[in-house]
Amino acid sequence: DADVTQTPRNRITKTGKRIMLECSQTKGHDRMYWYRQDPGLGLRLIYYSFDVKDINKGEISDGYSVSRQAQAKFSLSLESAIPNQTALYFCATSAWRDHTDTQYFGPGTRLTVL
Amino acid sequence: GENVEQHPSTLSVQEGDSAVIKCTYSDSASNYFPWYKQELGKRPQLIIDIRSNVGEKKDQRIAVTLNKTAKHFSLHITETQPEDSAVYFCAASGLYNTDKLIFGTGTRLQVFP
Secondary structure (H helix, E strand, C coil), X not given: CCCEEEECCEEEECCCCCXXXXXXXXXXXXXXXXXXXXXXXXXXXXXXXXXXXXXXXXXXXXXXXXXXXECCEEEEEXXXXXXXXXXXXEEEEECHHHCCCCCEECCCEEEEEC | CCCEEEECCEEEEECCCCEEEEEEECCCCCCEEEEEEECCCCCCEEEEEEECCCCEEEECCEEEEXXXXXXXXXXXXXXXXXXXXXXXXXXXEECCEEEEEEXXXXXXXXXXX
C-alpha cells in the first residue's frame, strides 16, 4: 500500500548507535503503530498512537522510543542499538472513524545491528 | 493480557486441496479477529476478518469460523492455488480497539502445483 511509507528500507548499524526509523502516511488515519517481526515470533507491538498527543507502550517497548510529529508521521528510535534489535520493523495505520479496525502496513524496514 | 496461539507453523498442500489454519485466544473479551497474509518480502495485508457477533464469514475461496465458547477461530482456504503460498497471521483484539491487536506466530503455507 503506497499510502504508508517507511524510511529507510534497509539499515545496517553498529551496537551503541542511535537509529531512527520513520513512517509517513497519506491515508489521513489517526492511529499509527510500530511492530517488530522476528522469524517464528510473528508481529509484536512496540508502540502505538491514537493521535498526536497520545502515545502508548505495546508488548515490547523496552529499548525503544517514539515520536508522533504530526498526524501523518510516526518515528521509532533506538537510543542505543543492540544486536537483538536486529529485525524487520513495520509501521501500520488505522482509522477509528471507519470502525473497520483494518490496519494498513508499510513496506517494512530491515534493521541489522552488528 | 491476550495471548494468541496459531497452528500449524508450516502447512504444505497440493494445488486444489483445502488448507485450514487454527488459532486460539485467551481473553474472552476479545471481539475482533482478523487474518493477514504476508507474501515473501512483502507487507502483511488483511484478507478477511470476523467479529464476535457472527460465527462464520466467507469471501470467495476464503472463510473464517469463530467459536467463542472454545475461544478459537480458523481460516479455511478451498481450492488452493500456488499464489496462496504465503505466511498467514491470525490476530485478536477488543471490538473497535486495535491498540492491543495481538498476532499469532504465523503459518507458512506452501501450495505445490
